Amino acid sequence: MSPAELGNFLRGLRIKKGLRQHEVAARAHVHPAYLSRLESGMRVLRSTRRDTATAILKAYGLDEEFILEIYKLWGSLDGGQLREAGSSFEATSKPFLPLHLPVVEAGAGSPAWDDARETLLFYLPELRGKEGRVFGVRIVGDSMEPLLYEGDIAVVWTEGSYGPGVIVAIGIPGNGIVVKQLYYGSQGEMLMHSLNPKYRDEVPPEGSKVWGPVIQIIRALPGGRPGWHLLH
Numbered sequence: 001m002s003p004a005e006l007g008n009f010l011r012g013l014r015i016k017k018g019l020r021q022h023e024v025a026a027r028a029h030v031h032p033a034y035l036s037r038l039e040s041g042m043r044v045l046r047s048t049r050r051d052t053a054t055a056i057l058k059a060y061g062l063d064e065e066f067i068l069e070i071y072k073l074w075g076s077l078d079g080g081q082l083r084e085a086g087s088s089f090e091a092t093s094k095p096f097l098p099l100h101l102p103v104v105e106a107g108a109g110s111p112a113w114d115d116a117r118e119t120l121l122f123y124l125p126e127l128r129g130k131e132g133r134v135f136g137v138r139i140v141g142d143s144m145e146p147l148l149y150e151g152d153i154a155v156v157w158t159e160g161s162y163g164p165g166v167i168v169a170i171g172i173p174g175n176g177i178v179v180k181q182l183y184y185g186s187q188g189e190m191l192m193h194s195l196n197p198k199y200r201d202e203v204p205p206e207g208s209k210v211w212g213p214v215i216q217i218i219r220a221l222p223g224g225r226p227g228w229h230l231l232h
Contacts, residue, residue, distance in 0.1 A: 004041030011039040011165055013060045021165060021181070022146075022195055028052075028059035032195060033147050033217065036181070039165045040213070046074050099124050103136040103153060104177055124155070124216060133158045135211075136218070137169050137177050143194040144179055151220030154179050158212040167214040173207040179214060 001009065014024055021039070025032040030052065037043040038056070045053050050071070057067045103118045120136070136153040147167070148154060156169040168182045170192060180192035183201070190208075191201045 002041070003038075003044050006045060007039040007041040007043075010060050013062075014039075015164075017061060020193075024056075024059045028056045030056060031147070033167075036147075036165060036167055040161075040163065042215070097124065098122075099134075101134065101136045101153075101155070103138055105138050106140040106177055106179060120153075122218060124218075134215075137179050139179060143196050143199045144181075145196045147195050148179060148217065149220065153218040153220070154214040155216040155218065156212045157215045160213040160215060162210065162213040169211040169214065170204055171209040171211055173205055175205075177211070182210070 014021070021035045022032045025035050028035075034043065035056070038045060045056065054067060057070070058064075062070075099122055100119050101122050101124075103120050134155055134157050136155055139148045139150055139152045139154060141150060144167075154167070154169065162168050162182060164183050166182050167179065170178050170180060170182075172178055178192070180194060183191040183193050185191050185203075189203055192204055193201050
């Protein structure tokens with residue numbers, strides 16, 4: 001399977017079991033953002049640590065015999081490069097490039113390009129070819145915890161593809177931009193899902209627009225130090 005096909009396969013398993021991404025993430029002891037990227041095909045599971053990959057596949061409900069067959073296939077495709085449990089593949093270095101990123105406050109404004117919006121300079125990887133088509137949303141509130149915390153900046157790609165389970169920026173008429181996880185209800189209606197369980201799923205108001213998927217997160221460090229939410 002390609003990364004996208006594997007992501008669709010795993011998402012299908014999760015939906016059949018009636019599980020949310022954060023529930024599977026808790027079982028696998030990984031961050032929900034990792035599973036979001038995995039299910040959307042933006043993360044290659046074959047290139048992660050074998051013990052981590054095993055925990056993720058088990059969390060989706062696959063048994064050990066099935067997982068072993070996957071590893072055998074991956075090993076043959078990679079020329080036997082898959083290593084023993086606890087080891088990792090060599091990382092491919094990717095340059096960090098300067099980018100002047102337009103940033104809007106969650107719940108205010110729109111990503112229309114104008115001089116009035118705040119523009120900040122960041123050094124970010126994996127954005128080559130996306131310049132001019134990305135913007136940032138500064139998170140307000142706690143509805144997307146434990147993935148996004150107040151003060152974090154979600155980087156949105158306006159031409160990126162998205163589907164169920166993907167974190168997206170949605171323009172709400174009269175209420176600016178919000179960042180939510182996208183789902184579809186039994187009648188095909190769009191649902192905005194908050195990762196914080198104290199918030200209910202909502203149907204976007206009429207005229208809402210999905211601006212694109214969140215492709216990176218710039219973590220806020222209050223006072224130059226990791227905040228309480230990063231230390232616990």
